[in-house]
Amino acid sequence: MNWRRRLVQDLTGVVLEVGVGGGANLPYYRRAEQVWAIEPDPERAAAAERVGARAAVPVQVRTAAAEALPFDDAMFDHVVSSLVFCSVREPQEALAEIGRVLKPGGVLHMVEHVRPQSDWLAAIFSAVTPAWSRVAHNCHLDRPTLDLLRSAGWEVELLRTRLVFVKLRATRP
């Protein structure tokens, strides 16, 4: 089964997707009462809005960044982030914002690529990142997203790891 479908199809209640891009996950939501999505790039946000209009659940898209979410506290049951945290400029602020808008016990669902476990590979990734991030929309190959979550007090359940890709569920601190 497609990883995007597996990521979102069973989510219920009110869901926020951060960095929705062109809306590649939106066709796979089935059970959510409402999906809100944010995306800082206006062209991608407009594309996501078009995809969202054809989704099986109600979707609203806002042009915004994860570091400053335009939502009230404790509004969401779930937050989804796929392939976003490598390029967020201020990941700690973004995690704090996600924590703010999640309900107590709410869950952050992530599929991300993260800093490699092995020190030598991580060193290579760090050396390549300055050049890579310039051509790849600020993508950081060495982003320690797992460490950032844990040090901010999130309870992390690793569901899958494949090379540098992780799928995880994290519960709000």
Ligand SMILES: C[S@@+](CC[C@H](N)C(=O)[O-])C[C@H]1O[C@@H](n2cnc3c(N)ncnc32)[C@H](O)[C@@H]1O
């Ligand atoms: C590789 S794309 C992934 C898009 C989509 N999540 C997907 O799975 O196809 C990364 C996305 O993160 C967005 N992004 C970058 N910085 C962000 C930020 N600070 N807050 C939210 N989204 C951000 C980019 O604009 C881009 O659309």
